[in-house]
Structures are given as C-alpha cells and as structure tokens.
Amino acid sequence: MDSEDEFNSSMSGNDFDDDSDMDLEDDSDFEVDDVGFESQDKDIKPTRQAYEVEFKVFDPAQIQAQQDNQINEVATILGQPPEAAAILLRHSRWNKERLIDQYMDKQEEVLENAGLGQDAATNPPKIQKVKGFVCDICCDDSPDLDTFAMKCEHRFCVHCYKQYLSNKIQDEGEAARIRCPGEGCTRIVDSKSLDILVSHELQARYVVMKQSKAAMTNWQRYQVLLTRTYVDDRENLKWCPAPDCKYAVECPVKSKDLTKVVPTVHCDCGSDFCFGCTLANHQPAPCSLVKRWLKKHEFCWMCMGIWSEHGTSWYNCNRFEEKSGSDARDAQAKSRQSLERYLHYYNRYANHEQSAKLDKDIYLKTEKKMQQLQNTTGMSWIEVQFLDQASQALQQCRQVLKWTYAFAYYLARNNLTEIFEDNQKDLEMAVENLSEMFEKPIDQLQTLKVDMMDKTSYCTKRRIILLNDTAENLKAGNWDFNVPLS
Template sequence: MDSDKECDSGSESSADNDNDVFDFNIMLNAANSTERRLNAEFEVLTTDEVVELQREIIDKVNVLLKLPTSITRILLNHFKWDKERLTEKYFDGSQEEIFKGAHLINPFSKEPKVVRQNTSHDGPEECEICFLSLPPNSLTGLECGHRFCLSCWQAYLTSKIITEGLAQTISCAALGCDILVNDVIVTKLLSEESVKVKYQRLLTNSFVECNQVLRWCPAIGCTNVIKVNYFDSRQVKCKCGHVFCFGCGENWHDPVECRWLKKWILTVVSDSETLNYIAANTKQCPQCNVTIDKDGGCNYMLCRNQNCNYHFCWLCLDSWRQHDHFNCFKDNESRNACNALEMRRSSPNRYMHYYKRYANHLESMRLENKLYDTFNQKIDEMKQHYRTWIELQFLKTAVDVLCQCRQTLMYTYVFAYYLKRNNHSMLFELNQMDLESATEMLSEYLECDITSENLADIKQKVQDKYKYCEQRRTVLLDHVHEGYEKDWWDYIK
C-alpha cells in the first residue's frame, strides 16, 4: 500500500479502499496458497472414515492372503498395520511362526487342534470357569479348544473391555492360554450395546495408535484423525482449527525439534518449585518498588505511581529507552562471551533465563488472544462511523501475526537452551533479538486506544510493523531450517 490516508472525500476514500482490498487480497491469496500446500500433504478423517480405511486395508491384504477377515485384522495389528511388511513376511518366512507370534492358531496347520477332555458334545458339558454342567453345544470356544458358557464369556469380555480398556489383545479366558479372541466372536458374544460401542471405539483407537501415518487430533473434544503419506514432524491443521506437530502431537513448535521439546517438557515438569517462583505475575518497579501486575501481552511497562512514572522492560527491568533486549544468556562477569561453564544445562541461572522468556511469551500469547474479542467490538464501533469491513481487517491480521511471532519466539528459547554457542548460533540470536524487538513494538501499537480520529495513523504503523515482523520471522525460521540441512547446529547433550 502506498498510502493509508483517511479522507471524507468520496473519491480519495475509494482509492484508499481499493488499495486496502488489493493488499488484503494479496495476503489472503498467499495464506490460502500455503494452506492448500499443507493440506495436500495430509488429510483429515472422521471416525467413520477411519473405520472404512481400516476395512479397505484388510480387504487389500485379503486379496493376497485369502484369510478370514478377523484373522487378517489380528495379523495386521501384530505388524502395526504395515501391510507391505506383513505380506513380505507371510510369503517369504515361516507362516507357522507368524501365526504363533500373533497369538493365533494357523488355520492351514495340519496338526490337530487342542481338544479338551470335556469337549465331547454328545452329553452335558462343563464350563471351565463356573463348572456348571450344561446341555450339549451350550459352550462356546476358540480354535485352542477352551470352551465356556455364555454368561462367563460375557463377564470376562466386559471386564477386559470396560475395566482394562482392551480390544485387539483380549486373549482366551483359559488360564495360561494366549490365543487372541477375534472381533467376530466378541461381537457375537456380547449383548450389551454400550459394551459393543466401547469395543468398536477401542478397535479404532488401536488402529490409529499403532499406525505411523495416523494420529488423533489432540484438541479437547475433537474426534478427527490426521492421515499423512509418510511419518514426519510436520505442521498439520485439523478441521476443528487446531494446529499441531504430527510427529509428537504437541502444538506446532517450529523451530525446535521434537526430541528437544520432549526433553524441555520433562525438565519443566520436574522443576515445579522453580516454576512456582518464575510463574508469578507480579513484579516490583525497579525505581520505586511499587508492585505491578502484568495484564497485557506487551513487555513495555509504565509505573503508575505518580511520583515515579518509570518506563521499563518487564523481562529485564531495565529502562525501556535504554535496554538492549539481551536475548542470549550472559552472566554478570561477561555480557559478551559464553564459555563452556556458562553453557552447562545444569546451571540454574541459565535455565531460569530461558524458561522465564519462554513462559513470558506463552503468557503474552494467551493475553493477546483476548485482543480478538476487543477488536471485534472495535470493528462494530467503527462501522458506525462508516468504516468498511475490509478497511478494518488489518487489526485481525496484525493479531494473527503477533500470536504467530509469540509462538515462534517461545520455542526459539527452547531451541537456544540446548544449543552450543558458535557463529551460526550468534546469528540466530541476532535474528531472535530483531524479531523480539519488532514483536514488542507491534504489541505496543495494538494495545493503544484506537479511535476514529487516530485510526489512519495507527493503521499505517500497525501494517508496517506486522509486515516487518512476518519478514523477520521468516528470516529466523529459514536460517534455522538451513542449519538443519547443513548441520550447523551443535547441541548440549
């Protein structure tokens, strides 16, 4: 946009609106293009579609194996639903070993099945659990030859499904027998509909959990499944709107890798006493010692004490006009060098440094999400002054960019915590510092009181700043990704 000047004149206002539309559409098309590219790499399935996918895989395998569906399901589950590996082992290896490993009786085995002494069906039969004598053919059993009455089977299966949460790995009720009960028999024996529904859910969950190209959406209440072509740590977005990492299931955490994020989470959880200290939401003004509450995302703070009015940074408590946004850890002896001792992860001061900044961006992101509601109200107010919807969309775009930058910055501190210091890490810290400084300024602009009178000035500042923030975020991430490809990064083990 060349100009965002606001005028009462109809012709000039139309020109500005045209520029707004052009600029907004460019950003919208770019965002849609990125989303289409990401969506091409994965698909979102409903529970019914997952069940259908499961049936399709079984049918494809059965074309080659010529086995009952129930047996094929157990074999596929044994091979983690890797149909290529199953068919390869089935035709190249010992079929008897495959069935034994899957806890099945080989249906093609020439050896006679195990027959219990009480399985002669000409006279009364005795249940091996309750020892009741029942009329002939009243008991039900598996290929292993163990037979039980319907009441005992139902009690056993219900306990396994409801209490233990088992489905694919329910074995024979006979003590010491590991032959698995297939889904056909389970469904036939169960009478309670609620238990059958739970059993089907457990079957579906087992299918997803042991399949490398499937993952449940981790959003609360969502029942969708993400399907990819191959396993990888990549960004995926469910239809419910939740964006997460397919590799580990956590929120999307670029630029840090899954392995380091897992270590970080374990470190945070195990250090609860430290977290209780650093998670406090109040600090004292460094000039007058008045207690100050942080109720916004911006780290620029102004002491409201009339005798003070000190401007400072929430993170480092230095004067806002003079502080230099030190984003890399440096001790009191030297602010320009980090030796091996300083880089030890066991240093509590170092951990505090990185966690405090990680937690601050997390909290700021949570607070800034509230800006969506604030700006929706503001947009409704501005419409009364004949402002168009397109003209005011820069506010939502700015908050989107702000939250993305907060999330990226949050995970850069996890990345930096495990990073050894070298020339590339120093460049990373400079990029991190630039992005952090621009993000704080954008946050400061958005927390200003926007009125119809100052809208033009605020709009120009906000647009320039969020475009710059997005540019710096891209530069930072591109540099980290290039480092992954060229093996620039050394880590503290």
Template sequence: MDTDDDFMSNVSSEDDILPDDSENDMSGDEDFGFDDEPDAHIDSQKDDGYKKKAAYDISFKVYQPSDVQKQQDELINEVNMILDISKEEAAILLRHFRWNKERLIEDYMDKPSQVLDAAGLATTSAGPPRMQVVPGFVCDICCEDEPGLQTFALKCGHRYCVDCYRHYLSQKIRGEGEAARIQCPSEGCNVIIDARSLDILVTPELTARYHELLHRTYVEDKETLKWCPAPDCENAIECAVKKKDLDKVVPTVSCLCGHRFCFGCILNDHQPAPCELVKKWLKKCADDSETANWISANTKECPKCNSTIEKNGGCNHMTCRKCKHEFCWMCMGLWSEHGTSWYNCNRFEEKSGTEARDAQAKSRVSLERYLHYYNRYANHEQSARLDKDIYHKTEKKMVQLQKESGMSWIEVQYLNSASQALQTCRQTLMWTYAFAFYLARNNLTEIFEDNQKDLEMAVEALSEMFEKPIAELADSKLKVEIMDKTSYCNKRRVILLDDTAQNLAEGRWTFNTELLGSGANGGPSTRR
C-alpha cells in the first residue's frame, strides 16, 4: 500500500514538473529563483529520480569555497590515517599525485621511499622544523655570519638564515604565485616546504596568500574541476566530461551565481555549437581574413601583374597603372581582342577571361554566405545585449505594475521569466548561426533550420510583446500571452538543443571546415 502511494505521488509530481519545468527552466537556473536554496543539487536529484535527461543536459555539481576546502581536508585526513604520515606530508603527497588518492596509496605501498623522494619529502626525520641559533653558522645565501643569527632548515637539513628564507618564500609566493611546489632553497634539493614550516616563518598575510594559492592549485590540478569564470565568483564546478569528447557534447553548466558557461572551453554558453567550431568562428570573425574576402569580392586583379584594382567609374577599358597592361574589366580578356568595339564588351565567351571571372564569382558566393550567417549571429548578439538593458528596465516595470494594477510581487514575476527566456534563447540562436555556417548540407540540416526558424519566430514575437507599454502589460490577457510565449520559447529552445545534441553525440552532422579548400569556398582560400 505504501509503495503504491509513493508510486502515485511520483507520477503526479512528474506531471507537475514537466510542463512547469520548461517554463521555469531558465529563470530557476539563471538566478532569482523563487527559493534561495541551492537548486543545482535538487535539479540533479530530480534528474536521477524520474526525469529522462535531455540529450544536451550534462551532470555537474557546484562547489562553494568551503566545499572545496572540505574535499581537500577529507582526502588529506584519509591519506593521513591510511599511510600513517603527518597531514602536511599527506597534503604534499596528494598534490604530487594531483589528488589521485588511489594511485598515491598504491604507489606508496609499493615503494614508499621512492614516492616520498619524488614528491619532495625528505625521508630522514630530524624532528619537527623550528627556528634555531647555530654557533659558527654562515648563511650560504647572504654570506652573513653574525653570531646569534636565527636559522631554519627543512627536514633535508639545508640551513639558511631566517631572513633569507623569508625573502625566498615571499619571492616565490608573491612574485611567482607558487605555493604547492616551493622547494628548499638549496641547489638540487627537491624537498617541498610544508604548510606548518611556512606558518612558522612568514607573516600571516603571506600565509593567507599561500593557502589561497594552494586552494587554487587543488581545482587546477583536478581535471574534473574548474573555477566559475564569472567575476568575483568563488565557486568551482565539477563535471566529468573528457576533453576528447568535446566533439560529441557541448557541456554547458550553470553556476550558483547564475553564470552559464561551457565546461569545455570556459566561454559563455555556446550551445549548440561545439567548442572547436566556436573557436574557429570567433577567430574567423576576429581576424581580417574577411577583409581579404571583401577585396576579392569588390576588386579584380590585373591579369598580367596581379595588382589589385578597384574600379571606381569610367569605361571598361582598363590600363593597369603599374604594368600598363590593357584589358577589359568585363571579360578580363586582352583589350586588343576587342577590336573596335570600344565601349561595350560583347566578347563574354572569350577564353582569356573565363578563369578570372570564375574565381570572382566563387569568392562572391563565399563572402555572401559568410555575411548571411555573420549578420544573423551579430544581430542576436546585439539584441541579447539590448535585452539586458530591457531587463533592467523590467525591474522598474515590475515595481510600477505592482503599484498601478495592485498585483502582488509574485504576480509580476512573469516579466522576469520572459526577460530571462529572451536572453537565453537569443544566446542559443546566436550560436546556431555560427554552427550553421560550418554545417555541410544533408537532410538533417533542414530539420535544424526549421527548428531554428521556429525558435527565432517565437523569440521575436515575445520580444515584441515584452516591449509594450506598462498600461498594456497590466492587461491580464497579454500577461497570459506573455507567459504562454515564454514557455513556448523555452520549449522550442529545448527541442532545438535536444535535437542538435543528439545528432552531435551520434556523429550525424557533417561539417565543412576541413573542406574549406575545395568546393564553393575554394575561391578565396586558393587565391590567398
């Protein structure tokens, strides 16, 4: 009976979640969720529990700084207990093994002294390190030999004066940003300084920096962990996606701070385009290869000396300023072949001009194709930026709405959801154009383009509604329409991403990036 009940409640909650989810998907993830709890965990539980994962979904976890510290402490404690070594040494060993506990323990059991040696831990135990005055001591770094000089040595026994030690450590920590791998100052000695010795030697300020750097190396050492790149965000994200799988998935994660980014390349969410295409696209847009494209499309080259010529008026009888070659702008053939028909070219079939004309045509097609995708990409990028402005205005609008229509705070949240949906959908649309630019035509591209069109239409419609004046927004009919459209936009986005991700995972897309040297794009690349 009990189980039945559970089962029933599961089903009903699933029903509740599904439509609800598509509507709140963005707003919940982005920020301004209605609840303040960290919802990443809840989401992932929900996923594991009873929702089929979408193809573009990737499982990940967000860790706050305290979680990251706790993880390290746990690992250190574990190794400390299993191997019966001090915590400082356990930490150094773990860092040496890049926090791979299993391998560390296995190797250590196998050949302890070699492991200790490689990790920079002295095998001799000369008692805990402390400051000391040694009679007759001369510091090998500063050559100071004053009596009563405070000295310090790690377990390796290389002793230097405390001043030099401090200077050395601060140079390493502050100057080089090093922490996990600071060795003994002695030439050829690889003993690593441990946290306790450091605490004895340096100022609290430097110690804090040291621990911060250590903290950072933990995340940087682990392949499955990455810092959230948002400014001032201190969280780390864990995701198991491997580098070699990046042509199959676009691992998009969202931090508790609201920032959505690609775990593979740390750039902002660029679904559905895979990282490599994104890199190529951004490079293409940034470098001036397109200037060259413009040149090919708008100029011609002298058939004899290859000087680039832009025709800015006048008749078709061209005389190259450089080499004095005379040719016809229309057919690119020799002018002399024109005989006496001076002012028009009726020799289109002339062989001497065919090649030049072909190259010209190809280059135009390639440029137009690029511009087609680039303009749409840039348009969504700009609109997304404008939407951000609107988002700030929305907050004011919502306050106004509350005052004018007597609606409660919760009742005006639909504007917030709409704004969030616009942002995310435009971001996706933007990258669909970069993706499409590299897509080679097959029967899947049509479905992709249909999905793209549907999403675009929905987004533009929502965008239009969203900009209506306050008085109209308060109308409950429009409110319902906006809510419907928001939900529809999110749904279309999910459909598009799901479809693209599935085909990507199964390797069904073909891209034209390797084919750039041939086919329709051959013109500019072969000529450059």
C-alpha cells in the first residue's frame, strides 16, 4: 500500500546543523552536517512527499554518543577538561560554533558566565581532612571529618555535600546546572565532583542492598537527567510524547517555519506526532490553527465578562456594568450569525474523531477477524493481510479528515478553497465506502477482497493528494486565513 508509513525515518545519515535555516522553498537545497553519527546513506532513497519532512529517531545510547562526541571535540579545541567543556556547551545550549567564537574573543567572560571561573582547567578537587574545620551546614567539627570543596573553595563536610547533591538529583530532578551550596556562589558542580561524591555513595548503596532495582535507578538517574537536559536544550531535538517512549526525534524545522509547514514525524515506537507542538499528528492544519481550535474560551454567563476577573464571586456574579455588558451582548448577537458555520465544521470534526475511535476498536479485532477468515476460507495469513492494510488506511484517513474541517473553518473563500473541498469530499466518500465494506460479515470478505484492496489503495492515494495540495499551497503562502497564523 502506498503510504507515508513506508517513509524511512533514517533516510538521511547526517545530523542536522543547529545554525542553518531550513529552506522551505527548495527541498533540494537542504544540507546537514555530521556531528558524531556514522553515515547511513543508502543508494536508493524513497521519494519524499510535499507534506513530509526530514527527521531522524535516536535511542538514548545514540544521544549519549552524540553528546560525548561534541564534548570531546570542544574540549580538544578549547584546551579544557571534558567536564568543563560539558558545562560550557550546556551554557551555550550546545551551539558549539557560537561557543568557540565567544570563547576565543572573551575567554574570561565566557568561563565566568558559564559558572566555571578562571581556574576551570586546574587540578580537580578531592575529598580531604582539614585540621580545625567546622562545617557551615551541620556545624560538625570532628577531627577526622571528610570535607570537600570545588575550586571556589566553599568547603563543607562530605555528608552535607552528598545530601545536597542527592536532593538536587533525586528530588528536584536537576543535574546539568547544580550550583555550589555556598551562599551566593554561581559555580556549577561538574561531573568530576559528582563522580567523587554521588556515584560512590550510590554504588555503596547498590552493593549493600544486594542489587536492588531502586538503588540502581538512583545510580542511573544523574545520567538520565543529563541526557534529558541535552535534548531539551536543543531546538532540533524533541522527546517523543508517547507514554514510556525512550526515543528522541531530530528535525530541522524551526519555530519560525511553522506557518509554512506541518512537521509530522514518526517515532520508532509507532506514534506519529507534530514536531512543532508535540501534539498528535494534525496534518494538514498548522500548529497555530490547532491551538486556536482547541483553546477554551471562559466567560461569565451572568455578566458576559472575563471569567478570570471574577475573583471569589464565581458562580454568584453580582456585577452590573451596563457598557461592558451591553457590548458583550452585542458581540454575542453577532457571534450567533457565525454559530451555524462553526457547528457545520465542528460536528464533522467530532464525527470523524468518533469514527476514528470506532475504527480503532475494529482494528483491535482485526487479527481475530483475519484468523476467522483463514479458518473459514482456507486463505493463508499473507492472503488476509488486506484487512490489516484496510484498517490502517481507515485510521490514517479519519485522522486527516478530522483536521481538514478545523483547517477549513479558518480558511477564507477563494478558488483554492473549492479545490480543497473537492479533495476533502472525494476522500470522505472513499473512506465511508471502505468503512462500510470493512464491517461486512466474515463470509462476505473473501469475495470483497479485490474491491477492498482497490478501495484501500484509492483512499491512500486521495489522502496523499489532499495532503500534498494543502502542504504545497501552505509552503507557497497561497492560502488565505481569516485569522493570523503567527
């Protein structure tokens, strides 16, 4: 079946350049720079549809490797230890070109702003006993007290330091930008210090608790948080929003381009989502229109005023503001004129949303239906795959149709609108015909196989035509909307 699900998410073997803007006018001009991954270019690449965008999916190990490669590269160029280079990169949000330029021009200022200070490249700190030391946190003055201080020389006992770091990592979820516990100190705790203090303690707990899963989770949490910070800091990397998904997706589409493209990406976990807003796939509607469509408008039914300004008088409004109330009622009268138009689009949006849920329920029963068809007709497993393909096509088309009505609601009328509505109508009719065939009894499905395969292919092609048409006109700025996209 022709579908964008066959699109290979690893079609490009190079990473995307953070500093380059995506040229939406000419896809052939898009180039990427390697930042640490092995080339996976293939001799034959699938043709990319107008509504598709380039993207790559990475697992945690690949993200860690990419992060380590950049740290080592910057450490070599700047002559700093890896732990200091990591802090510098996090401060610059992993824009290494900008970091190197600024470092070469204003080294002292860059180090100070990043929380390293001028002594960043000196010998690493260590745990030691200091004669006559009194901890400023717990006031312990034991002669055999182990103490620790970073290069800022704010010294505390090891127990207090460990407790401080443990709270930051486990309770507050902080890892990349933990500051020295000294009052007013801006120095950042580097990975060497954390290795000395936190790692050894958690290792000890791990041994004592005899390989407890809880202890192992605490032991790994710091690295997990660093990886999360790395992804969150980079504009072209985002975590898949699916529950319990471990993958991150890289896409070159910038925020400023979201008025011209709907960047839907496909994670290896099987979920599709918009890279721009991380909501579920909402093609062909741009993110700004989706936000407007889903937004809740709250107001007081008594005085028609803004709900948030009612303070403690909610549900018991005692306001009387003749002017504002009159204006609100005038606006309400005008809005009634457009209510019928809104309901036209919303009802169809809601119908396709409900139908998609029903189709999904049917999909969950598809395998059982396929097994029954094998048993009753003697068809092989391969021969009954047309049911699975039809079920997937129905879900994909319903999702697109749902958002075409939200898209159409904000469209201003012109010649393109008529073409869009024709494409929408063709797809809708094809989907309803396929859905009707899909619900036929088992004993009729064998005779309908060829027709179902034809309808499945037709639905997929009509969906691609509709998405390509809307994407091309959106990119070219040909659509007129009755609301601003920005």
